[in-house]
Amino acid sequence: MDIQFTEEQELLRSSVQRLLRDQYDFEARRKIVASEDGLGRKQWAEFAELGLLAAPFSEAAGGLGGGPLSTMIIMQEFGRHLVVEPFVETVVVAGGLIEQVGSDAQKQSYITDIIAGTKLWALAWTEKGSRFDLATVATTARRDGDGYVLTGEKTAVVAAPWSDYLIVSARTSGHRHDRGGVSLFVVDRRAANLDLQSFKTVDGRRAAEVSLRGVRGELLGREGEGVAALEACRNRAIGALCAEAVGAIGELNAATLEYSKTRKQFGVTIGSFQVLQHRMVDMFIAHQETLSLMQHLSLSLNDDEAGVSRLASGAKSKIGYAGKFVADQAVQLHGGMGMTDELNVGHYFKRISSINIQFGDPAYHVLRYAQLDAAA
Amino acid sequence: MDIQFTEEQELLRSSVQRLLRDQYDFEARRKIVASEDGLGRKQWAEFAELGLLAAPFSEAAGGLGGGPLSTMIIMQEFGRHLVVEPFVETVVVAGGLIEQVGSDAQKQSYITDIIAGTKLWALAWTEKGSRFDLATVATTARRDGDGYVLTGEKTAVVAAPWSDYLIVSARTSGHRHDRGGVSLFVVDRRAANLDLQSFKTVDGRRAAEVSLRGVRGELLGREGEGVAALEACRNRAIGALCAEAVGAIGELNAATLEYSKTRKQFGVTIGSFQVLQHRMVDMFIAHQETLSLMQHLSLSLNDDEAGVSRLASGAKSKIGYAGKFVADQAVQLHGGMGMTDELNVGHYFKRISSINIQFGDPAYHVLRYAQLDAAA
Amino acid sequence: MELALSPDDAAFRDEVRAFIKDNYPAEMRVANPETDLSKEQMLLWHRILHNKGWIAPLWPKEYGGPGWSITRRFIFEQETTRAGTMPPLAFSVTMVGPVIYTFGNDAQKNKFLPRILSGEDWWCQGYSEPGSGSDLATVRTKAVRDGDHYIVNGHKTWTTLAQHADWIFCLVRTDPTAKPQSGISFLLIDMKSPGVTVRPIITIDGSHEVNDVFLENVRVPADNLIGEENKGWTYAKFLLGNERTSMAGIGRSTRYLNRLKKIVKAEIPEDDPAHLEFIRDITRVELDVLALEATELRVVAQMARGIDPGPAASLFKIRGTEIFQNITELTHRAIGNYGLAIREHPVSANRFMPGPDYGHTASEKYLNSRKLSIYGGSNEIQRNIIAKAVLGL
């Protein structure tokens, strides 16, 4: 059902909106992306100051207790502005994992720094051939004294070049595809024997191939239970990414509709062509449906409902396909302009297409939804 | 490439066209379908007289030697007129099998009667749970003196209630899904211990569930090699059904286009709405593409090319999907009229939807095409 | 998916659920209730609901409605559709009833409303005419005033279940010189009047649901005119806008999806590559249903807060019908070779139908559901409506 926001939630939303309107227009974003670092440290500090980095954390962990609904509110606005800073990676994914399975000491130390905006994080879980399976892990962790030593290769780790810490999944027992035997480790990104090969991503971020050759790691959560922790983490990440996608979809629809009302061809506005009208109606319907699913998923995450994992897969898939449809059509209806790097439309397209890869593509989640149904 | 017809082929086409125009308009067909028998015996005699039943057979077998190209010509016209008589079952399927694997005596006797128009045939290959797999056969044939005795159940045997003979696939050895061990038998439809439960089909034909409880059968072709014979037979049947589908697609497109130019809504012809124009363009493209594939398949069947089995699956699938698209849209664009039993449009819809079941649906043939690719 | 309900509403939901379970007539549970029930059978449930006071959820209390909140109406609708009950005739309760209590005079209210509630009168809708399609303003049926009567001549078509009807509500042209939408009146006509003839239209699935209705010099008392002469278009538009969320058809789609899953499980072995493909295709439709249901719940919640949902009905109609057509296609595909067979009408127990029971209506439903994207304002028209009303194009 439609979420009627509390006063606090409305306040959060309007303050994010104000901040981004003032400091994160498309030109400002372009400069951030083109900078050496590719990251707005100043903006990140503003996010911290405004309390965004604290919003989803529980009050016990020093946060504002806003949970998945505050993540939804923030990410929808971030999606509208194509924010590149690693809120999902640092706050939702790493912060969420630490809050979920970390020791008191870890929470105390790491979450405090995240909330303060002084440390950035990334999650290194994908490997060559793992595709979207959390349990396919060949990287190993060997006990060594009171710590562990990690060896292996992680691929396409988004935000790794920006990070101070990585959470790395590694195998403490079992074989490559076993669900059991995977553990999570906190690794200092500047640790000895850890190498990054950095590259730019299609959506204006930085990522890296990560090579670990005997890197010291600190266990996060219980040994061998990493996959279950990652699954819960993925649900939250999907909630955030879906909200971001819905924000982008809304902007694409608004831009396309406005363009269709001003742009003329053959003496009339292109919005007067019935074929394009119906296309925009389908884009409108897609937005309505994704908005509903996004809210539904966020409420389920908030209440930690039993079927939330299945619902996350369903939403990721349906919103993914809808986003792809809207992005395709937004570029098509903008014609040549939609193909240029100058206009924001292509950048929404690219962000949506990257969201559709992160944490599993729509086709993967369709089958996962079906499997969880069969299992239920 | 485009087939440039020989004078003989042009003659065949124009004489079929003339016959059907004179004797097989939609009203005439309605009467045939509504009759007790559901079959135009008179029309069948005319087909025989005109040589249609002889056309595809080799001259050696007493035919006119027209091969798959004459089948294509005839079936495209039959598709345009929604002819219900069992040309595919009797001439293409049964006749083709007899010519391919029958003994000289069998050819002499059976094909002569087929050409004369005095005997009708049907092929009983599907069983409960066999879906579209030729090798899944549970019906058994046991040697008994110089003949065989068949026991089992065959399902959805099109044209069985009209037939004088059935060709039945039955297992002489091996297990239910084995490719080897299936043999073909000629069975007298009025034989003792053979029971039919007849029913009407969606496309105005008659079919039956066939029960065999110790029915005498005469071996057709070599024992145990029935599946290979059926595969070649299916290729020819697909050639015929594809031509029939293309004939129906062409008629649907013509009817829809004409309707769109006369039918008014909101004061203008519906053909002036761009959304419907583009829909009809896609229907036109579908027709062009299916026409090309149909010709390509018929030429390959004619030359008995190596890849013909794969091509048959490809054509069945692509033409099946295209036919479904065209039929859906033809009904939609005809509005309420398209839903009535009175108009021919719905009958083309139903025939195309039945063609898409016979000898395997489009989805089945997509995967078969892929498997044959991998095998090559 | 469930609404988060207050304890009271949850109790109401349980009450509805139990009532259906205990009272829905077993003889109405046939394969194709839309075509296979007799008139008397169709009315069984109507009468039970009437006795319970639940027959007209939308009606104000003064006319016999139960006085439910929007949430309760939605609960009732959700429970009845999920349970697969056959809804009472929409033309009577949902369509003509509200027109009569909104625009009719007291005599009309007193005469017609109780008989609608009780099921005594069966109504059909005289809107479409040959050639009118989705453009209802092209009414050509003429009504000419003659003393205290109208003389009506014309031809209505696609009239659903007119073969059972006692009354028909008609759009008729009373001013032939006015612009298309201005000269139309809304007239109630007794089907037993001399000059009314009903002729069946058989549809491609072989069923008799719709009809031609011919009106030849039919004398209709002027008392049967609703509201003012030549204002009929206003009432017709009111009526068309009166439907909201029910068009999404979530309950129906969910039931047919469950049946489809059972068919696939029974017909297609798991090691057949077709199996995985069905799982994929079915799951994608399931997610379509999920998204539409979430949207329906969102709109209901907004309506309960007094927010106008705009042309949400068009969205629900488009997606609801696309989804259901897709489900019937998949079912037809799943049933394989038995998809060749079709039941014969009128249905007779003597006729043989091959294959498993659950497949007997696969072809029929597949064919019949083609109408969904055409009837009730084609999906193209619905998209035009959204383009204009929401997008301002």
Next chain:
Amino acid sequence: MELALSPDDAAFRDEVRAFIKDNYPAEMRVANPETDLSKEQMLLWHRILHNKGWIAPLWPKEYGGPGWSITRRFIFEQETTRAGTMPPLAFSVTMVGPVIYTFGNDAQKNKFLPRILSGEDWWCQGYSEPGSGSDLATVRTKAVRDGDHYIVNGHKTWTTLAQHADWIFCLVRTDPTAKPQSGISFLLIDMKSPGVTVRPIITIDGSHEVNDVFLENVRVPADNLIGEENKGWTYAKFLLGNERTSMAGIGRSTRYLNRLKKIVKAEIPEDDPAHLEFIRDITRVELDVLALEATELRVVAQMARGIDPGPAASLFKIRGTEIFQNITELTHRAIGNYGLAIREHPVSANRFMPGPDYGHTASEKYLNSRKLSIYGGSNEIQRNIIAKAVLGL
């Protein structure tokens, strides 16, 4: 799929095949020839074909064409695309050349045609302007006669590879008072003329293929006017209609399909359910290619018999681009997590690109191919053309 060839034609096919194999420059075999080759590299193959006399298959013999039959032209096209060769610049040989030898005067023919054939002159196309899109008749660039020159002012856009061009052929408005299509002339402009400025347009894949071209008081000799003043629209239409079957892009699609299959084989284990789904999706595209190729062969056979193929080019453009977009999408999907990465332009050997070699251009191709349904007359426009020309709507 092969044409059934005469022995002579078959020998010709073998000759073409062997020639490509022996002569196509190895340094042109880069991942993305459209964006990664220097001008000099692009011209290598052009010069080799020129020396062989095969550079202009469509041209009449008297102007330097090889004098091939339609069948041989098709064979040549099929062999060169299948072999993955980079076709010579279309703007020079395929586009402006035929306009010059059909409508130009002798002086123009003598001046321009040999330099086109040799590759000495690189041409670009000055049609599109800001705001014109698929509606080319809205030309606003003005050419005002001044003695034996025109003074040209305007702004052309989406000008492909203008950064390399020596000449541009332009539509310019010479009669501002006439109807849109009547006041246009066809003018050849030297890119080295004072007042010509080229500004790169970077597209969403990060590449520099297209440009803005600004014309500020550019003095163009009146000798460079093609045909008659104000008749330019006729020549432009001739040029647009000059392309036929090549738009289907069968060769390109086939090559990219084969690459896609290799990627799926390498990246996705057979027991992953995604594998079967890829097989299905890929096979359906393969069948689309098969049907389009069969249609292309049918049209070629008809043309060889003198039958006008009508707007077949529109059909080929629509389906060819839909198919290729689909292939690039599947490839992007197949490459999984590596689809997040994109190469940086200008391409530098020092930049790191993750994942297997065959995936390096997946994102780029996926993004770049979005243009195919927009450029060269959007697919919507192509459907309008068929609706009008073939269906008479």
